[in-house]
Amino acid sequence: MPDFPAHASPAFPAVASPRPQRRDRSVSELHLDHKRDQRTHPPLVSPAFTPPHTPFPEEDLRHDRQPRSVPVEPLDHDTHGEQARLLPKLPEVHCEVRARIPTTTGQEMFLHLYHNNVDDKEHLAIVFGPHIRSKSLDAPRPGETERDRMIRGAYVGTLYPGRTSSRLDQIRRDAGVPSPRPSAGFLGQLNGPVQQAIPPSPSASSEASTDGSEFESSYPLEFGPPLVRIHSECYTGETVWSARCDCGEQLDEAARLMSLPAPTPASTPGSDAGEHQLLPNERLPSCGGVIVYLRQEGRGIGLKEKLKAYNLQDLGHDTMEANLLLRHPGDARSYGLATALLLDLGMGGDRGIKLLTNNPEKVRAVEGPNREQQLPKEQASPAMSTYGVQLRADLYNAPAIPINITLPDGTLGMWQPTVLTLISGQTSAVLVDTLFTHDQGVAIGDWLDETLGNKTLSTIYITHGHGDHWFNVPYLVTRFPGVEVVSTQESIDHMESQVAEKAFWDTVFPNQIDAAAFNTTIPVKPLLDNKFVLEGYTLEAINVGHSDTDNTTFLHVPALDTAVTGDIVYNGVHLWMTESPTQAEKDAWIKSLDELEAFNPGVVIASHHKPGGVDGAFNIEATRDYIRKFGQLAKEATNAKDLYEKVLAAYPERIGLAVLWLSCMAQFA
Numbered sequence: 001m002p003d004f005p006a007h008a009s010p011a012f013p014a015v016a017s018p019r020p021q022r023r024d025r026s027v028s029e030l031h032l033d034h035k036r037d038q039r040t041h042p043p044l045v046s047p048a049f050t051p052p053h054t055p056f057p058e059e060d061l062r063h064d065r066q067p068r069s070v071p072v073e074p075l076d077h078d079t080h081g082e083q084a085r086l087l088p089k090l091p092e093v094h095c096e097v098r099a100r101i102p103t104t105t106g107q108e109m110f111l112h113l114y115h116n117n118v119d120d121k122e123h124l125a126i127v128f129g130p131h132i133r134s135k136s137l138d139a140p141r142p143g144e145t146e147r148d149r150m151i152r153g154a155y156v157g158t159l160y161p162g163r164t165s166s167r168l169d170q171i172r173r174d175a176g177v178p179s180p181r182p183s184a185g186f187l188g189q190l191n192g193p194v195q196q197a198i199p200p201s202p203s204a205s206s207e208a209s210t211d212g213s214e215f216e217s218s219y220p221l222e223f224g225p226p227l228v229r230i231h232s233e234c235y236t237g238e239t240v241w242s243a244r245c246d247c248g249e250q251l252d253e254a255a256r257l258m259s260l261p262a263p264t265p266a267s268t269p270g271s272d273a274g275e276h277q278l279l280p281n282e283r284l285p286s287c288g289g290v291i292v293y294l295r296q297e298g299r300g301i302g303l304k305e306k307l308k309a310y311n312l313q314d315l316g317h318d319t320m321e322a323n324l325l326l327r328h329p330g331d332a333r334s335y336g337l338a339t340a341l342l343l344d345l346g347m348g349g350d351r352g353i354k355l356l357t358n359n360p361e362k363v364r365a366v367e368g369p370n371r372e373q374q375l376p377k378e379q380a381s382p383a384m385s386t387y388g389v390q391l392r393a394d395l396y397n398a399p400a401i402p403i404n405i406t407l408p409d410g411t412l413g414m415w416q417p418t419v420l421t422l423i424s425g426q427t428s429a430v431l432v433d434t435l436f437t438h439d440q441g442v443a444i445g446d447w448l449d450e451t452l453g454n455k456t457l458s459t460i461y462i463t464h465g466h467g468d469h470w471f472n473v474p475y476l477v478t479r480f481p482g483v484e485v486v487s488t489q490e491s492i493d494h495m496e497s498q499v500a501e502k503a504f505w506d507t508v509f510p511n512q513i514d515a516a517a518f519n520t521t522i523p524v525k526p527l528l529d530n531k532f533v534l535e536g537y538t539l540e541a542i543n544v545g546h547s548d549t550d551n552t553t554f555l556h557v558p559a560l561d562t563a564v565t566g567d568i569v570y571n572g573v574h575l576w577m578t579e580s581p582t583q584a585e586k587d588a589w590i591k592s593l594d595e596l597e598a599f600n601p602g603v604v605i606a607s608h609h610k611p612g613g614v615d616g617a618f619n620i621e622a623t624r625d626y627i628r629k630f631g632q633l634a635k636e637a638t639n640a641k642d643l644y645e646k647v648l649a650a651y652p653e654r655i656g657l658a659v660l661w662l663s664c665m666a667q668f669a
């Protein structure tokens with residue numbers, strides 16, 4: 001290998017500035033895996049030195065400043081110059097303090113602040129879940145009191161006013177509560193009688209307490225290797241919303257994964273935790289994990305130098321070149337501190353860790369100079385990236401069906417073709433709307449069986465009260481036992497009024513809708529806060545008010561940059577204007593479209609949908625345009641038939657003529 005730079009560093013994905021925002025994607029692109037560009041950079045030859053670790057302010061005043069030459073580890077030519085620096089010996093680390101941090105997502109974590117013997121920075125471990133403890137934090141310190149221990153966070157269980165001991169044993173004895181059986185299942189360990197007996201608890205926080213070893217890490221075997229993310233500080237990406245890198249998103253994603261619920265008792269063979277009954281407000285524990293947060297801003301060159309590098313990038317250099325032109329290594333990070341922190345937190349050993357990274361150098365580096373940290377064999381490859389959005393959307397196209405409405409030309413009309421959306425995670429899925437005729441219900445059920453595979457249909461979400469969006473709920477609830485059907489309270493109220501309109505539905509679709517659809521007890525539950533969660537991803541029902549009826553919602557799926565819009569947006573078919581004859585109603589619909597547009601979704605899935613239509617955001621404007629045009633033509637038309645012909649001429653490509661005819665008649669009713 002010819003003169004490779006001595007400090008060539010791990011490949012870092014080049015990022016455009018700013019990252020382009022994609023819009024109007026087709027549904028086939030919806031299986032998103034946000035893996036970043038993994039291009040490696042061409043080798044660049046540059047001076048073989050690194051900058052001072054922390055540049056002194058006065059150095060900036062010296063215009064003749066020459067970078068100080070600090071030799072780095074000689075290159076191993078077989079490694080293509082892309083190895084992170086390994087310290088010959090692991091640093092010594094010491095956890096000074098730990099505190100519980102409730103987060104805005106509802107999950108809490110324990111922030112651990114570390115000191116070490118190689119730099120004077122405050123490196124952090126962000127610990128999720130109750131099972132992982134720091135040995136150096138928990139070790140007794142000479143002369144300290146129980147209060148001192150609690151102040152620095154070396155306690156077990158939950159702090160509360162008046163607590164006098166850092167240990168649960170002491171509190172148990174004071175409360176006259178017997179020690180728990182050591183053989184209790186994992187939920188029993190977490191939420192056992194002692195935890196519940198400790199009064200009064202200001203939070204739902206609880207920590208592992210086993211007999212006699214309450215200060216030891218006790219990460220349950222059932223959970224597999226603990227999740228670990230090694231993250232380098234990035235002020236720009238994490239705090240000031242920079243789009244130059246994905247550091248903030250990666251940090252969020254790591255936290256999300258570590259907050260996912262732990263395996264349930266049912267999925268844990270042999271666990272006796274199935275006997276555990278959750279108390280009201282009691283949360284299942286998260287699977288937990290550790291984010292090691294290293295204070296090596298800008299890949300180790302510091303914020304000031306990174307900002308200079310950004311300017312060089314704007315002048316046309318890539319990320320690696322920019323660093324080298326500033327006489328910094330392409331990557332000045334090292335990970336020995338991470339290895340040492342993880343060992344202090346009881347990670348490693350035969351069990352290994354599950355490292356969340358796309359950076360193969362981290363794998364090598366985190367194992368430590370003498371493989372102090374063992375990674376499971378199958379993890380030791382660049383392919384071990386596990387983060388990235390894990391949701392996908394599948395669409396079911398229901399063809400147009402005849403409706404018992406005669407069109408002005410004497411032919412029978414057709415009801416619009418409709419699309420259903422299935423959003424799935426790794427093991428469960430959410431169906432949006434259900435269609436309405438019995439035959440459609442059976443076909444959807446068959447499609448779901450095929451598409452779900454081993455996944456469970458956990459939820460059906462109904463966008464609004466029109467019967468053609470939910471009459472198959474009773475059928476699907478029977479076919480997919482355990483599925484929960486949810487909607488907004490306003491939509492449920494609307495559904496009740498649709499049941500009362502059985503005569504209309506029976507006339508236009510005779511003998512096609514199951515009688516069960518018209519039961520007065522509708523098996524749909526109102527959503528709390530109009531939100532629900534699919535495998536850690538929040539899906540939100542947004543009630544925009546009036547569109548083709550009142551109280552219509554769209555389901556916002558931010559992780560997929562998608563809005564499933566029910567009847568707020570139409571795609572290539574005529575709009576149901578029957579419930580919007582007045583200008584005020586038309587304006588209200590346009591306002592609803594504006595509200596949807598403010599969410600800036602890249603993918604917009606309309607229910608009523610011409611086959612082959614693309615699910616882009618442009619459908620919002622197309623719907624707005626139709627409403628305006630329909631209103632204008634309604635003013636010009638002399639009767640329903642005249643309006644029908646005018647709209648047909650304006651939109652010859654749109655289908656669904658029965659709906660158009662009904663809309664025109666309503667305009668002149």
Ligand SMILES: Nc1nc2c(ncn2[C@@H]2O[C@H](COP(=O)(O)OP(=O)(O)OP(=O)(O)O)[C@@H](O)[C@H]2O)c(=O)[nH]1
Pocket residue numbers: 012013230231232233234235244245247250296297298299300301306309310319323356357358359362
């Ligand atoms: N010098 C420099 N640093 C950057 C640039 N963009 C991001 N960074 C820094 O790169 C670091 C990101 O490192 P990590 O979070 O460990 O991520 P990674 O090395 O991409 O690896 P994985 O995310 O684990 O796959 C942070 O310290 C950022 O500040 C850049 O253009 N120049």
